[in-house]
């Protein structure tokens with residue numbers, strides 16, 4: 001039996017169907033390059049602790065859906081500052097939780113997120129979804145096709161959907177065959 005996994009062909013043994021998700025998990029984790037952390041703020045240090053787990057969720061989801069896992073070597077993570085918001089309409093420092101700047105690979109995080117780690121992880125998921133859209137030129141494509149007023153809401157909806165899906169995605173496993181460490 002063979003399965004196509006993101007361009008790779010893996011041989012699967014017929015007697016252990018549970019092999020697949022675990023190989024996927026290892027594969028997705030192996031592919032993660034480290035992002036660059038641009039400052040030593042508390043929120044960036046906290047993001048660094050959780051980055052691998054969140055990026056692994058996304059890559060696992062992508063690989064399991066026949067897509068290429070993302071490398072994160074180009075990504076730059078920093079604390080959100082006033083100048084980061086200069087091109088944004090309607091959002092201020094108190095309301096913008098995170099920001100991804102297409103074309104620059106910069107991901108900015110609101111400093112208050114250190115007080116809510118589950119929310120920090122949700123923001124990371126959403127902004128990594130934008131990084132995925134950016135790498136695949138999906139953002140550019142929507143803006144070209146629909147313009148900014150109609151394109152941005154579509155981009156945001158799709159990022160929210162991908163963030164929710166990567167968070168919920170659990171490969172099919174049977175714990176009897178697996179040991180955890």
Ligand SMILES: [Zn+2]
Nearest residue numbers: 126130156159
């Ligand atoms: Zn967004």
